[in-house]
Amino acid sequence: MFIALEREKDTEIIELCEKAFLVEPFEEELHLIYLETLIKTGNTKKALSHYEHITGSMYRELGIKPSNRIRELYYRIKSDLESFESDFKSFQKAIKAQEEVNGALYCSSRDFRLFCMLEKRRMERYGSNDGSNAFLAILTLSVLDSCLPSRQIKNTVKLLEYIVLNNLRKGDVVAKWEHNQLLLLLPGLTYEQMRKVIRRIYTEFNLPGKKGISLQFNSYPLLDS
Numbered sequence: 001m002f003i004a005l006e007r008e009k010d011t012e013i014i015e016l017c018e019k020a021f022l023v024e025p026f027e028e029e030l031h032l033i034y035l036e037t038l039i040k041t042g043n044t045k046k047a048l049s050h051y052e053h054i055t056g057s058m059y060r061e062l063g064i065k066p067s068n069r070i071r072e073l074y075y076r077i078k079s080d081l082e083s084f085e086s087d088f089k090s091f092q093k094a095i096k097a098q099e100e101v102n103g104a105l106y107c108s109s110r111d112f113r114l115f116c117m118l119e120k121r122r123m124e125r126y127g128s129n130d131g132s133n134a135f136l137a138i139l140t141l142s143v144l145d146s147c148l149p150s151r152q153i154k155n156t157v158k159l160l161e162y163i164v165l166n167n168l169r170k171g172d173v174v175a176k177w178e179h180n181q182l183l184l185l186l187p188g189l190t191y192e193q194m195r196k197v198i199r200r201i202y203t204e205f206n207l208p209g210k211k212g213i214s215l216q217f218n219s220y221p222l223l224d225s
Contacts, residue, residue, distance in 0.1 A: 010037050010040060010041050011041075013033065013034075013037045014034065014037055014038065014041075017030055017031075017033060017034035017037070018034075021034075025057070026054075026057070026058055026061070026062060026064075028067060028069075028070065031050070031054050031070065032069055032070065032073065034050065035047050035050060035051060035070070035073045035077075036073065038050065039073070039076060039077060039080065044077055044080045044081050044084065045081070047073075047077050048074075048077050048078075048081065051070070051073065051074050051077060055070065103165045103166045103167075103168055103169075103170065104164070104165050104168035104169065104170070104172040104173060104174045104184075105170070105172070105173045105174065106161075106165060106174050106175070107173060107174070107175050108175060109175045109176065109177060109183065111175070112173060112174075112175035112183055112185065115173045115185055116134075116136060116185055116222060119134045119185065119187050119222060120134070120222050120223055123222070123223045124223065130190075131190055132188050132189055132190050132193075133189065133190070133191070133221045133222065133223055134185065134186065134187035134188065134189075134221070134222040134223065135184075135185075135186045135187075135189060135191075135194045135219050135220065135221055135222060136183070136184070136185060136186075136219065136220045136221075136222055137183070137184040137185075137186060137194070137198065137217065137218065137219040137220075138177065138181060138182070138183055138184070138217070138218045138219070139160065139164065139181065139182045139184065139201070139215060139216070139217055140180060140181050140215070140216045140217075140218075141153075141156060141157060141160060141180040141181070141213060141214075141215055142180070142213070142214045142215075142216060143180075143212065143213055144212050144213065144214055145212030145213075147212075148212045148213070153180075153213070156213055157179070157180060159205070160182065160205060160215070161174075161176070161182065163201055163204050163205050164182055164184065164201055167197070167200055167201050167204065168184070168186070168197070171187060171188065172184065172185060172186050172187070173185040185222075187222075191221075194219060198217055198219070202215065202217070
């Protein structure tokens, strides 16, 4: 509640300053308050645009150069913009690096929920003309032999992750749920196509040397038909 009130106050300050500029266009204190509030609320580009406008107007109309206080705000604005651009470029690089990776997207369980919600909303909006759906699948490794060393179990889980990621498409999403469970989001498939994908994973996983470990599978349509 207090955050909301503070935001409303900042919005009110911005609006009052903009009205006051119509009466006192060169009152420095007003411009300082206005710029400070814009910076505080994240309107950095608007703050830079206003700084350039008012300093240019003051020089043209009054022959006055920017004061030290206004210049200090300018340096803050430039610093914020450079920081944002740097972060955004890093974000773009991370996305590009992920695009170059073949197979499914591996993410945290928290992000997996967001991907599921987004896919469900997409299907609710656009529907499907070919009878496809998105499926939420759960792969569970069960240890049948209590004598199996923990190292072998961990290695088997890693192997399953590798097989799953390399047998799915780029548009599929994978996340670890429990230490022995993987969640799969498989969009744009019919039920039979989804079962075919899972059978392929089973075939590759169930090679000799997996005694004492079994793999179970459950699936649910993300959107009820």
